[in-house]
Amino acid sequence: MRVIVDLDVCQDHGQCVFAAPDIFRLDEEGRLAYVDSPDAALRADAEDAADVCPLQAIRVEG
Amino acid sequence: MERTGRTGIAVVGASLGGLRAAEQLRAAGWHGPITLFGDEPHLPYNRPPLSKAVLAGHALAAGTELRRRPSVEDVEWRLGAAVSAADLMTHTLTLTDGSVHMYEGLVAATGVRPRRLPMPGGPPRHVVRTLEDSAALAAGLAAGARVLVIGSGFIGCEVAATARTAGCVVTVVAPETEPMVLALGPHLARALRRRHEARGVRFHMGRLATELTPEGCVLDDGTELRADLLVEAIGSLPNTEWLAATPGLDLTDGILCDAHLRIGGIPHAVAVGDVARFPNPRYGPVPRRVEHWSVPGDTARHAARTLVATLTGTPRDPAPCAPLPSFWSDQYTLRLQSFGQPALADRSELLEGDPTAPEGDLLYAYYQGPRLIGVAALGGPTATAAAARHRPHLMTLPEPVT
Ligand SMILES: Cc1cc2nc3c(=O)[nH]c(=O)nc-3n(C[C@H](O)[C@H](O)[C@H](O)COP(=O)(O)OP(=O)(O)OC[C@H]3O[C@@H](n4cnc5c(N)ncnc54)[C@H](O)[C@@H]3O)c2cc1C
Numbered sequence: 327m328r329v330i331v332d333l334d335v336c337q338d339h340g341q342c343v344f345a346a347p348d349i350f351r352l353d354e355e356g357r358l359a360y361v362d363s364p365d366a367a368l369r370a371d372a373e374d375a376a377d378v379c380p381l382q383a384i385r386v387e388g
Numbered sequence: 389m390e391r392t393g394r395t396g397i398a399v400v401g402a403s404l405g406g407l408r409a410a411e412q413l414r415a416a417g418w419h420g421p422i423t424l425f426g427d428e429p430h431l432p433y434n435r436p437p438l439s440k441a442v443l444a445g446h447a448l449a450a451g452t453e454l455r456r457r458p459s460v461e462d463v464e465w466r467l468g469a470a471v472s473a474a475d476l477m478t479h480t481l482t483l484t485d486g487s488v489h490m491y492e493g494l495v496a497a498t499g500v501r502p503r504r505l506p507m508p509g510g511p512p513r514h515v516v517r518t519l520e521d522s523a524a525l526a527a528g529l530a531a532g533a534r535v536l537v538i539g540s541g542f543i544g545c546e547v548a549a550t551a552r553t554a555g556c557v558v559t560v561v562a563p564e565t566e567p568m569v570l571a572l573g574p575h576l577a578r579a580l581r582r583r584h585e586a587r588g589v590r591f592h593m594g595r596l597a598t599e600l601t602p603e604g605c606v607l608d609d610g611t612e613l614r615a616d617l618l619v620e621a622i623g624s625l626p627n628t629e630w631l632a633a634t635p636g637l638d639l640t641d642g643i644l645c646d647a648h649l650r651i652g653g654i655p656h657a658v659a660v661g662d663v664a665r666f667p668n669p670r671y672g673p674v675p676r677r678v679e680h681w682s683v684p685g686d687t688a689r690h691a692a693r694t695l696v697a698t699l700t701g702t703p704r705d706p707a708p709c710a711p712l713p714s715f716w717s718d719q720y721t722l723r724l725q726s727f728g729q730p731a732l733a734d735r736s737e738l739l740e741g742d743p744t745a746p747e748g749d750l751l752y753a754y755y756q757g758p759r760l761i762g763v764a765a766l767g768g769p770t771a772t773a774a775a776a777r778h779r780p781h782l783m784t785l786p787e788p789v790t
Contacts, residue, residue, distance in 0.1 A: 337723075338769040339716060340776050341682075352776065356769030373457065377408065377685055380436060380716065382455050 327366050328387045329375075331358065335383040342375035342384060350375060395421055397695065398481055398489060400471045400630070401497030402426025404434070405661025405684035407454055409495045412692035414459035417700070422463040423489065425481070427470035430519065432456070436681060438522035439546040440718050444554060445526055449519050476634040476657050493695045496631065496643055496651060496659040497688075500624035500679065505538060510600030512617045516543055517624075528617045531555030536604060536613055538597055539621035540567035542717045545580070547619050548589050549719035559613055560584075561592045561605070571715075571726065573736045576752050576764055579743040580724070583766075586746040587720060624679065626663045641665055642677040647708030649691040655698040658691035660684055669710050670785055671729050671761075678713050686711035712783060716772075725772045728762030728782040730754040740774060741767070751775060759786065 329349060331342075338358050342350040348368055350360045364372065369386070376384040397413060399406045402424045410422050426432075433452040441447035473482040474494065481489040502515035514525040525547070529535065535551045537544045540562035552558045560567065566577035567584065581591060592607060599606040604615040626642040637652045638644035642665040644652065649666055651657040659666075661684035665677045690709035697704035717724040730736070733754035741750035749767030751774050753760060760782065765775035 337718075338772060339725075340772060341714075343776070344779070352769075352773045354773075356771075356773035376455060377411075378682065380434075380681060382434060385455075 327364060327369055327372065329360060329362055329364060329372055330385040330387065331360055332383045332385075333358070335381050336379075337381055339380050341378040341380065345378050346371035346375040395490075395492055397422050397493040397495065397699075398491035399424045399495040399497055400474070400481070401499055401627075401661070401663070402428070402465065402467060403432050403497065403499055403661075403684075404454065404681070405497035405499065405663075405688060406495070407432040407456060407460070408685050408688035409497055409660050409692055410460045410463050411457045412688045413495075413696060414457070415689075416692045416696040418692070418696045420492075420699075422460070423466060423491075424463060425466045425469045425471050425483070425489075427468070428518065429468045431465065431467070433519060435517070438519065439516050439543055440550060442519075442522050443516070443526050443529070443547070443550045449523065452519070471630050473633050474631055476631075476637075476651070476654055479656070492656065493699050494651075494657040495688075495691060495695065496657070496663060497661050497684070498627035498630065499662045500626050500642075502620060503623045503625050505597065505600070505620050505622065507597075507600055509602065510618050511536075511602060511604060511615050514617060514619045516547060516619070516621070525617075525619065529554045529556055532557065533617065534604075534615045535559070535617055535619065536561065536615035537619045537621055538562070538605075539619075539623070540564060540591070540593070541621060541623065542568060542571065542715075544619070544621035545584070545719055546717060547621060548584060549587075551619075552584075552587055552589050553720060558589045559592065559615070560589060561595050561597055561607060561613070563594060563596055565593055567591070567593075568717075568724075571731055572724075572764055573730055573733060573752070573754065575736055575738065575743060576750065576766060579750055580719075580766060582744070583722060583746060584719070624662075626677065628663065644675060648694040648704070649687055649709055650694060656695065658695050660687040660691045664691075666709060668713075669708050670712070671732060680713055680715040682714050683711060710785065712779070721768075722766055723768065723772055724764065724766050725775045726762060726764040727775060727779045728754065728760075730762035730764050732756055733761050739763075740771075749774065753778070 569577040645666040749771035754762035763778040765771035
């Protein structure tokens with residue numbers, strides 16, 4: 327599974343962090359950081375994170 | 389008479405709530421037919437950019453279409469199809485074209501529409517709810533245009549910020565003491581007003597427009613304001629008329645639901661999103677409607693499980709629907725981020741920042757008695773992240789009252 331975030335679109339809302347804390351986090355500056363090939367077991371979390379992104383900047387593939 | 393769709397689940401309203409409901413019905417194990425009825429001609433699209441990037445001309449309306457899970461590829465979309473009446477006793481929907489649709493289960497996701505000023509006349513008048521509304525207003529936001537915004541809730545404030553950024557001359561009129569005061573409390577709301585004023589927006593707070601003229605409006609203190617266009621941002625009305633024919637439903641402010649989002653206790657009909665009024669046990673027994681973007685997703689998940697359990701005869705999750713409310717707003721380059729229910733607080737406390745400064749991060753905590761009930765931040769990404777750090781403390785449900 328691959329997670330792709332369009333960082334030009336992302337505005338660091340952090341909603342994905344609450345939905346999928348094992349994939350996404352906010353750094354000290356409040357900027358998004360994430361794991362781009364997370365474990366397949368995290369698929370449901372990744373889908374939830376894509377849903378809750380207000381900018382719809384997250385894609386889940388594979 | 390044409391009769392279609394004898395089986396399956398009908399979703400009325402094809403926007404954020406309707407789409408999420410369809411996806412969550414599949415996730416909850418519903419493999420039968422799903423039909424979505426939407427009166428707009430578009431596939432579900434995202435509304436927040438309509439008062440921000442789309443209104444400013446920075447984003448293409450075409451880019452607002454919501455991502456759809458592959459699981460809903462086989463649903464039937466009936467777009468441009470308004471439901472005029474539902475009979476929940478006979479499981480029947482009637483469309484405005486006269487056709488009739490039978491269903492097994494129903495999801496109501498019809499959202500809200502803008503309230504309008506109860507008076508005629510005025511300069512060209514706008515609201516912001518749909519793609520078409522946003523495009524029509526954007527065309528009027530030329531530099532130097534005089535824009536009068538009636539209402540200082542979150543749409544009024546966002547439109548004021550976007551119009552000001554476009555170089556318009558912006559005036560806001562509202563009866564409250566401060567912009568967004570109901571959502572943010574007096575202190576953060578005052579700070580928000582200062583930041584608008586520092587950017588050149590003028591406010592007439594504590595005032596009502598009593599008359600509209602072709603040149604602008606007259607306020608209740610006699611002030612005459614001139615404007616090239618007027619934006620009505622005075623709240624919303626739930627779209628519930630289509631349910632009025634079913635006896636016994638409480639439609640006084642949205643669709644009254646139980647703790648599992650069932651409409652009027654009817655097991656095969658649920659409501660989601662802006663139109664649903666439901667009790668959230670985090671904040672006591674009073675049912676409320678919550679017009680925040682996060683709510684359609686949260687309610688759709690719970691409502692879908694309720695409905696699928698009913699239709700398949702499987703056990704239902706006994707826990708009530710208890711989402712943590714959260715909303716954001718973008719004004720200029722500032723982000724407002726709220727978690728919990730600041731609107732229900734009896735006092736707020738400044739945790740970070742200087743509210744009198746024209747810039748910089750602000751963070752407030754909100755209390756109901758001794759209990760932390762919300763946090764809200766204004767500023768850059770660091771402010772949003774600071775609010776997020778307090779979010780876990782808002783997740784605990786209060787002790788049940790004995
Ligand atoms: C301009 C704007 C900016 C916003 N910005 C933010 C923000 O920054 N942050 C935030 O938290 N929230 C924001 N929101 C709120 C958020 O967009 C809403 O909470 C969300 O759209 C609610 O989704 P919904 O599906 O419940 O209702 P809606 O999006 O209103 O969808 C209801 C759909 O049902 C259709 N419909 C109604 N009646 C019928 C009928 N009889 N038959 C068929 N179809 C029908 C409607 O036309 C509509 O398409 C904003 C809203 C607007 C309008």
